[in-house]
Amino acid sequence: MSTMDFFTAMEVSASGLSAERTRMNVAASNLANAQTTQTAAGGPYQRRDVVMSSVDVPGTRNTQFAQAVRGVAVTQISQDTTAPRLEYDPGHPQANAQGYVAYPNINPVEEMVDMITASRAYEAGITSMSTAVNMAERALGIGR
Amino acid sequence: MNVASIASPELAGVKATTEITGAAKPGKVDLADSFAKALENAHNAEHTATDAAERFANGDPGMGIHEVMIASEKANLTVRYATTVKNKALEAYRELMNTQV
Numbered sequence: 001m002s003t004m005d006f007f008t009a010m011e012v013s014a015s016g017l018s019a020e021r022t023r024m025n026v027a028a029s030n031l032a033n034a035q036t037t038q039t040a041a042g043g044p045y046q047r048r049d050v051v052m053s054s055v056d057v058p059g060t061r062n063t064q065f066a067q068a069v070r071g072v073a074v075t076q077i078s079q080d081t082t083a084p085r086l087e088y089d090p091g092h093p094q095a096n097a098q099g100y101v102a103y104p105n106i107n108p109v110e111e112m113v114d115m116i117t118a119s120r121a122y123e124a125g126i127t128s129m130s131t132a133v134n135m136a137e138r139a140l141g142i143g144r
Numbered sequence: 145m146n147v148a149s150i151a152s153p154e155l156a157g158v159k160a161t162t163e164i165t166g167a168a169k170p171g172k173v174d175l176a177d178s179f180a181k182a183l184e185n186a187h188n189a190e191h192t193a194t195d196a197a198e199r200f201a202n203g204d205p206g207m208g209i210h211e212v213m214i215a216s217e218k219a220n221l222t223v224r225y226a227t228t229v230k231n232k233a234l235e236a237y238r239e240l241m242n243t244q245v
Contacts, residue, residue, distance in 0.1 A: 006221075010214060017210045129214070136221050140228050 006139075008069060009132035011057045015071035016125040022074040023050050023118040027111050034106045037094040045104040047080035080105060175233040182226035186219070193219040 026048045036045035054070035082105045090099035196215040199207040 007218060010218065014210065014214050018208060021208055021210070126210075133217055133221065137224075140221075140224055 006132045006136040008057055008060060008065075010129055011059065012069060012071050013125045013129035013132065015055070015057070015073060017122060017129075019050070019052055019072045019074050020118045020122040020125060022077075024115060024122070026050050026077060027114040027118060030104075030106050031108060031111045031115075034104055034108055034111075036104055037092075037101060044084045044102045045106075047082075047104060047106050049078050049080055050074045051076040051078055175229075175236065179226065179229045179233055182222070182229045186222040186226040189215075189219040189222040 030047050033045040039045050051074065052072050053075040055073045055075075056066055057069055057071045060066050060069060084102035084105050086100040087103055088099055089095055089101045092101045095101050193212075193215040196207060196212045200209070200212045
């Protein structure tokens with residue numbers, strides 16, 4: 001298979017879809033843990049963020065296009081280290097000496113926005129994938 | 145999931161034919177040769193798609209729905225490419241056979 005056919009566009013779109021899927025998973029994790037006060041590492045849950053990097057597209061490595069056409073991948077899921085939200089609740093088992101409970105630094109509205117962004121970006125990836133497939137199908141129809 | 149492979153024994157003869165006609169001058173592209181290559185690509189893509197579907201069905205966390213769909217779409221495209229090459233070769237052959245003498 002040549003390196004710059006429509007499959008390259010499909011590979012790029014596929015890498016974007018995988019990255020957006022990971023972003024969706026991370027947003028879901030943040031939303032689910034918005035009230036988590038206890039973790040294995042101690043302290044409340046810390047908000048997670050994806051770090052996306054451009055990567056080589058399989059098949060274009062060592063070609064002149066390797067640097068021109070880039071795929072994307074989530075290379076790191078970092079933890080947001082902003083201070084936890086303190087709520088006064090002396091009866092809570094996780095309350096400190098002053099009666100405050102540390103809740104995760106998560107704003108559900110922000111997470112919803114992240115989720116919508118991931119969803120739209122996924123849609124965009126699907127569209128570019130379908131376009132590449134359509135173009136390949138049109139090419140197959142040449143001379144018919 | 146057990147999908148019959150494209151490279152079935154009935155099609156194995158195609159490759160044998162390629163070997164016979166492979167005596168063509170070097171540097172020239174043989175239609176049968178290009179069909180054999182297209183068929184091999186289709187076989188590989190089909191194998192990848194089956195593998196992806198199987199891994200997804202087995203609950204492999206690294207295999208997403210879109211990866212399965214993309215693999216099967218690639219298989220679909222390569223199979224259609226192989227079919228198109230075959231049709232073109234047949235068309236050319238029929239054209240020659242119908243030559244009036």
